[in-house]
Amino acid sequence: MSIQMSTKVGMDTDDDISTIEEEVVSLLHPSSGRSVSPSLTIESDSSLDDIASISNQDDVAADVLVPSLLDLTLESSVKSIVKFKINSAQSKTVQGEKFVVYFVEAHHRIQYEDGKIKNAVNLENCKECPHSSKTIERVEKFGSLERRYSEFLTVYNALMKSHRALMEEFQGFPKKVLIGNFSVEVITERCKSLERFVNFVYAEDVLRRTAIFSNFLYGRELKMSDNLLLHSEFEEACPILEKTYVLLQGLHWDTGLVLRILCQLIVSLHCISDYEKTCQLAEIAMSRFLAPGNKKIKSELYLPFLFFCNSLWRTLGKDRTYIRGEIEQLQSLRKKEDCVPNLLDLLRDEIALKTLH
Secondary structure, eight states: OEEEEOOOOOOOOOOOOOOOOOOOOOOOOBOOOOEEOSSOEEEEEOOHHHHHTSOOSSHHHHHOOOOSSBOBOOSSOEEEEEEEEEEEEEEEEETTEEEEEEEEEEEEEEEEETOOEEOBSOOTTEEOOSSOTTEEEEEEEEEEEEEEHHHHHHHHHHHHHHSHHHHTTOOOOOOOOSSOTTSHHHHHHHHHHHHHHHHHHHHSHHHHTSHHHHIIIIIHHHHHHHHHHHTTOHHHHHHHHHHHHHHHHHHTOOHHHHHHHHHHHHHHHHHTTOHHHHHHHHHHHHHHHTSGGGHHHHHHHHHHHHHHHHHHHHHHTOOOHHHHHHHHHHHTTSOTTOOOOOHHHHHHHHHHHHHHO
């Protein structure tokens, strides 16, 4: 358990956002190679660079979190579980107010029942799986967030009002303390209890899909990135958008929201002249627009996105045959006088409209 004491300026927001729907996407990226003994746990991290390096031959491939330590060939069933961990906390002071923030990490626990893993690249982080002598488990961190105790409490109180019968199954939410809330003992105990609470909520479909829990996971970051985009502060927006995209992509969250955030990240990277990463992510977005679950956002953003890609591909000297063919097909279905808006302007108009409501 790591508990740090420091002073840092931050921001809190508690605005609700709309309810989401979950999409399940395969996490498996098979290949072949040498075998590894079963009963192992392999730990690693995912990043946007892992995602951006994926081949875009189909929509599933564009959504896979490529294992950074292994390529896998399995002869068994595969089960992926999202688990949250809170292993550290930090004391902060903002405008004279002192409080504690808890660092929440999101992990994939990918279990391979009675199977074989082949082609191990790095076994330094392997260890015996505590659950079964015949189970191989790979643990991968794919996202993180910082939240105050008051934000956990807001979620707890709201869910107790809306889903009391289900929430009464959870025991042990840490109570407010008037004295000693900065002590190591209190913070350590809160880390354990809050971790149990987040995992309990996420494990229950009806709780996981609530607006209050969605807002807890990414509402603050969305509001921050929206504000930065409106004020053309693209360099500051990029790391927030990247972090949010990787988190939601790893959670298999509402695909329309994930794709919209990806488009915001793409135009922001383009505005700071990071054309290589812009192109990599644009290729991923192009395949995701074609997914059946993204019909609504495709009708809103796909043509402006194609115009954006056409210009970028021309700048980079890439073959534009496919993109121009898509543009011609879509424009043939539109009225000739219709003007195609700039992708950045369209995304910012959406944000401005959202803030009005």
